[in-house]
Amino acid sequence: MTTKLIKFDVVHPAGYLARKHAEHPQVWAMTLAEYREWLIGLRSNYSDFYTYWLDEEGGWAAEEFFLNDPLFIDKAAKELFGIGSTPRRIAAGLTQRLGRADWQEAVVAAYCEEHRPDVVFARSNPIRSELWPRTGAFAVSRLAARMPWRWHPQHFDLLFCDDTVFRDFFEQHGVPTHLNRQGFDPRIAEELAPAAERFGAVFVGGLGIANFARRTHFLEELAQRLAPTDLALDLWGYWWDETGPASSLAVFPALADRFHGATSGLEMYRIFADAKIVLNDYVDLDIRSGIGYNQRMFETMGAGGFLLTRKASNLENDFPPGLFETFTDIEDCLDKIRYFARNEAERREIAQRGQAHVLEHFSYRDIALDFGEKVKAGLVAHGGCS
16 A cells, blocks of 8 residues: 655755756746756755655655745645635635745645645644644654744654654653654765865854854854965855844854855755865754764765764764764864865775765665654554555
């Protein structure tokens, strides 16, 4: 029996997608199916890393639905409301006038009603979680950072996370929860062009006071001290500003001077492959807890980049030695950047070991199939498909 799953996700960050739309104006004339494949091909965020491998395994009919993309929502709405009953079109028109968030939720609800999935997988959570139980599907979500706004664990039948603290918390609230690793899709390594060293030290990720205060201040000092050298730090990503002008990028002049804006997908993977050193740090919650574990680590190593990440208590247990290097503070980070920038052979050997280990042990093929087994088991226990 085939299990139908719709994964709800985002292309991230929004500034990257806006730039890609400007670079590829043909997207406006695409059908929903064509545009979905174009978005997947960008390889942004989690792309089709779950749905592709579930479909390849068999027994699944899995597809992507992209949230927080007005163009995708518009194409889905035209497909849904361009046909069907007059009352449905009138209701859709009224909802659209209420605002973008309500309109997006209305389209999602109508899409689920039309396609009747067995499973809805909210991989990203930019809409109210109370919507998912109303779809009638087995509701699954994955959380890797602080709980989103308007999100409650008891709106889901099954949860996944990569932190035992979250797992224990959710299970105390009566929601079955599994650990779910981060990883790397082996197709990316095949799609990347051969590396061509273009950068010294690079960082890609979120910055700002709201969720990244410690690493933002750390990177500002690092950029200041590297600026007079030939190893200037180049940065890409997005600025998370929730606290007003006092936390704007302009307050951090060294970062502002070397900040190149949003990047993602294959474009980002090429930066990792083409840099001497890829610097990684964690969100404030992880820094406070002493845990080091984020998607950027696997993206960097999988793409063949040399990873320099903040030392954390879990790394020695989670990874064998020799796959990446760590730093403890600003002085140690500067010393490591200078040393490995000079020692190319050692740097490349470490990067090659890191890539081989990630491709063997953290492939999204294995992660997706393990995810699928747990979802089907939960669905059976819930009284759904078998």
